[in-house]
Amino acid sequence: MHRAALDPGKTIAATPASAVTAGRDLRLDLFRGIALWLIFLDHIPSNLVAWITIRNYGFSDATEIFVFVSGYTAAFVYGREMRERGFVIASAKILRRAWQIYVAHVFLFAIYLAEITYVATSFDNPLYTEEMNILDFLKQPDVTIVQALLLKFKPANMDVLPLYIVLLLLFPPILWLLRLQSTVALGASALLYALTWRFNWNLPSYPSGHWYFNPFAWQLLFVFGAWCAMGGADRLAGVLHSWAILSAALIYLVFAFLITLTWQLPGTSQFVPSWLEEVIYPIDKVNLDVLRFAHFLALAVVTVHFVPAEWPGLKSPWLWPAIVCGQHSLEIFCLGVFLSFAAHFAMTEISGAFWLQVVASALGIVIMIAAAGLLTWYKKAEGRHPGSRPKKAADADLAGGEA
Amino acid sequence: MRLRLGVLAALLAGLSGAFAEDRPSCEIPPYLLLGNNELKRVAAVVNDNRRLTIAVIGTGSSALAGPDGPSSAYPARLEAALTQRLPGVAVKVVPLVRSRQTAEDMAKGMAKLLIDEKPDLVVWQSGTIDAIRRVEPDDFRAALDDGIETVQKAGADVILMNMQYSPRTEIMVALDPYADTMRVAAQQHEVPLFDRLSIMRHWSDTGEFDLYAGGKDNVLASRVHDCIGRGMAVMILDAAHLRGEHKAAQ
Numbered sequence: 001m002h003r004a005a006l007d008p009g010k011t012i013a014a015t016p017a018s019a020v021t022a023g024r025d026l027r028l029d030l031f032r033g034i035a036l037w038l039i040f041l042d043h044i045p046s047n048l049v050a051w052i053t054i055r056n057y058g059f060s061d062a063t064e065i066f067v068f069v070s071g072y073t074a075a076f077v078y079g080r081e082m083r084e085r086g087f088v089i090a091s092a093k094i095l096r097r098a099w100q101i102y103v104a105h106v107f108l109f110a111i112y113l114a115e116i117t118y119v120a121t122s123f124d125n126p127l128y129t130e131e132m133n134i135l136d137f138l139k140q141p142d143v144t145i146v147q148a149l150l151l152k153f154k155p156a157n158m159d160v161l162p163l164y165i166v167l168l169l170l171f172p173p174i175l176w177l178l179r180l181q182s183t184v185a186l187g188a189s190a191l192l193y194a195l196t197w198r199f200n201w202n203l204p205s206y207p208s209g210h211w212y213f214n215p216f217a218w219q220l221l222f223v224f225g226a227w228c229a230m231g232g233a234d235r236l237a238g239v240l241h242s243w244a245i246l247s248a249a250l251i252y253l254v255f256a257f258l259i260t261l262t263w264q265l266p267g268t269s270q271f272v273p274s275w276l277e278e279v280i281y282p283i284d285k286v287n288l289d290v291l292r293f294a295h296f297l298a299l300a301v302v303t304v305h306f307v308p309a310e311w312p313g314l315k316s317p318w319l320w321p322a323i324v325c326g327q328h329s330l331e332i333f334c335l336g337v338f339l340s341f342a343a344h345f346a347m348t349e350i351s352g353a354f355w356l357q358v359v360a361s362a363l364g365i366v367i368m369i370a371a372a373g374l375l376t377w378y379k380k381a382e383g384r385h386p387g388s389r390p391k392k393a394a395d396a397d398l399a400g401g402e403a
Numbered sequence: 404m405r406l407r408l409g410v411l412a413a414l415l416a417g418l419s420g421a422f423a424e425d426r427p428s429c430e431i432p433p434y435l436l437l438g439n440n441e442l443k444r445v446a447a448v449v450n451d452n453r454r455l456t457i458a459v460i461g462t463g464s465s466a467l468a469g470p471d472g473p474s475s476a477y478p479a480r481l482e483a484a485l486t487q488r489l490p491g492v493a494v495k496v497v498p499l500v501r502s503r504q505t506a507e508d509m510a511k512g513m514a515k516l517l518i519d520e521k522p523d524l525v526v527w528q529s530g531t532i533d534a535i536r537r538v539e540p541d542d543f544r545a546a547l548d549d550g551i552e553t554v555q556k557a558g559a560d561v562i563l564m565n566m567q568y569s570p571r572t573e574i575m576v577a578l579d580p581y582a583d584t585m586r587v588a589a590q591q592h593e594v595p596l597f598d599r600l601s602i603m604r605h606w607s608d609t610g611e612f613d614l615y616a617g618g619k620d621n622v623l624a625s626r627v628h629d630c631i632g633r634g635m636a637v638m639i640l641d642a643a644h645l646r647g648e649h650k651a652a653q
Contacts, residue, residue: 282584
């Protein structure tokens, strides 16, 4: 199971000269891996298994975890790169990573087109004449495909990678500022978030509307993750372990859970006082609502308290599947999007029955784990370790799948 | 987004459904159909004037194609169901359906339609085209507010109807944000929401209808529309407190 590579102690031993190359916090990989599974489950339409995902029990969902951890690991990997090899090299590597993600996005778009053109030609139930208007864009491939390449036309569930591309494009100057004055960088990020809310900034979409994940708002979570990686987490340690903060976080999680419950249980929404409805609704996912951000923070506070970095369970084989998925996040994310298309296709072609949803969900996660295991094997065969520094430092962006 | 708690019941119903007869039962759980928002104008005209005029404003999913399309689409089925359950009341349902209209397009036409048809109740089916075109949710919300207020100012009642549940195309369009917006708009204007999305999803879960099927004839579509029309009739009678009227008439 390649345990040595997962052991921070051994990683440090391998490069004793540089304390800063201490192994990654395995909790990051663990929770990113879990987030990838949850995103996969949530992306299968009408999937009853998605009951178990966190979006049904609070305001935030797996996207927040994914963006935060991605910010954290990007700062961890490229921050080291910037310190050792300078701004230009680190920036070039960040931009190359953005390019890789762009290529992955276009690849997924091709698969998506293949599925829906099949549906378009094979399905003509008169009940759904109107819904078939969704396929109108196929009549103008010249426009649509160009708009897709410009990241303006994004099919449902294909919004996360474009967000990530923009976040990485903006990342070099942010990282530079984080290294210089991390608090100023975080403040600038919060200011951009506030101005975005004030002036409704967003990027345009095709054929109308705006980006589903507004990069100018969601950057706050990414930069916050990066800030934590650049020493912010250590500075917060005292606060994080205070009982007052922990209690506040727990109370907020319970509050969010109760509110979410009123969305699920018919007839319970009348128990939410209207003044409270006025205050909290709508809970805006597009612009990363403050309630969502706070919910993620509360989850993080509770998690950090109950799962310390040195928790021995992190090295148990039981958590290895999630950790290994988290270590190859770009590949596993893309695979998850593809698998959610495939699961939907199976549901339309074979059966929409509950048993098939369970089988498709479980099989999808097994395939994700197997693929991540295979990628780890490749890296090992090439003499590199996930979660540690590559020997030649030539391929920082593969050094643990920080995507 | 919603947890479907009816699912356990649904699974059981699915098992027993294997022995059920061919004709759909159109079963709709009460929590999806009955609410606190009242249809005061409907109650008044039915009780005092023994007549009821309903305008259905909508897009493609409020109509069916083919020669028997108009008579089997849900507006006609609603008229039939209400006529049957309100004897002695002149019920007229006017379908004003035009495909590919956004909520904004329909809201703009609302004032003229109120003058032309003088409906007591407007059933406003919307959301599909907005979701397909990914209209800005704020703009969608503003259009809903605008349309509802226009109807209410004219003294008529409103029922909002959201999108169809369409499992095959579900991966291609994000309906939930638009469905949520319609739910909130209905709540804030105190108008009933005919939650077609959840109701059809319920039918799919219970095995009442196989909505994944790709059949080209109108059989499935007519049955679904019939059930929608009957469900809508129950909602109207309940929200206008006319269920007692119905019994008295019998």
